[in-house]
Amino acid sequence: MNIKLLVKKMDELVDSSDIKIINDIDNISLNCISDQKNTLSIMEYDKNIMCPKNSNILFLKAEDEIIENENANIIYSKQDDIFKVYEIVNGFLREHSEFYNRIYNTISNREAVNNLLLIIKDYFDVNVCLLNSNKKLLLNTFDFSTIKKIYPLEIKKKSLSKLYGYLAFETIEDEYEFEFRKISKIISTYIYNNVNGLINSKEDIYSTIKNLISGNITEKDEENIANIGWKTDDNYDINVIKIEGGLFKYQDMFSHGNRFVLDYPMYMYSVLQEGYLVLLTNNKIKDVSSVKTNLNFFTEKYDLKSIKLSLKNNLFNLKKAYDLSKRILENNIELTENINDNCCKIIYDLVCLDSEIEILVPEFIYKLKYDDINNGTDLLRTLYFYLVEERSLIKASQRLNVHRNSIVYRINKINELVDINLDCYKARKNIISALEIIDRLDNTLKITEEDI
Structure with a gap:
């Protein structure tokens, strides 16, 4: 036990700023109470008392005139309540002992x-x-x-x-x-x-991240993950940033050639992969919001395209997340919010990368499209918002900024031109999907993200 620490604790608990220490007290053990050197004696002050060599004494009711003693470690206090002092000292001893027990238990429990x-x-x-x-x-x-x-x-x-x-x-x-x-x-x-x-082996974890991205995991990779205190079910996310034009353009982002300056040992690591900067963050261990703030500085400074994805508490989802992010960035799919919160838009955008998907659009959709082109009837947009708003005339009219009677007229017109059953949930769902697809292929409906 460190007596200086005890005095500090006493000062905090009883506001005894008058406590004084004579000599340089280092340590009193908790496991040897019979040895004077390892024992703290608490007693009332007596200027005639003989302090044994190597003893440790806490005097209560100390007078201004104190005993100079080079052979003993002495604490003087004007406190006069011995029970209060015993309570403080014993409390500190228990707390101190529990602290070291926690240390040893943590070690024994690995x-x-x-x-x-x-x-x-x-x-x-x-x-x-x-x-x-x-x-x-x-x-x-x-x-x-x-x-x-x-x-x-x-x-x-x-x-x-x-x-x-x-x-x-x-x-x-x-x-x-x-x-x-x-x-x-x-x-x-x-x-x-x-x-x-x-x-x-500082580079091992970087090799492991590359292996996770490629899907080729080894036993050594699992050891590397454990070495930095990570578990596969921790709360992970990745940022995938498109790097164009070589690293020289982004000199202040990298050190030692190709190491990202914001790498944060044990919490966030990055690798360069196929022209992309991939940042893997473990959010369970620590909040690294300050690092992410600095990351935003770089993305804004260089106008970098980036994707952030949650790994759903599964580190082995890294390959899927990287592949998806890469596909989104390669195809310049625009995102204005967190991709995890915008699933519907991403699905349609990815599906419509291949124009062959157009073959799935029902023929009657094109019939309505041609009527819109030839007569300016706006039937497709009316049908879309009418179905999205669950056939509410009021809400659909608000979305289109027209009177609800116009919605009634247009829906009746649709029923005249084509044979569709809007009372069937499956049919309504299929029509909405078809309209989402055709809009992405040729911007027929001019649907914005706010409309989805």
């Missing part, structure tokens, strides 16, 4: 490294991340940019210790120094075993 960092953050209320041996970012769960203090992470091999990374903190207080060094030693081997694959 939980993700993210969980270890979260436990540390919760207890000390400080952001923490991992750096590699070159002090480059390896894991930044809490998305902070300033580092004030780092602690080495080492792995022991035979009689030697090898530095492989650092535990890094956004802020640091003197009271935490001892604890952070202790924690670094406790978790060092576990972190090494969990992120070793990522540390030693």
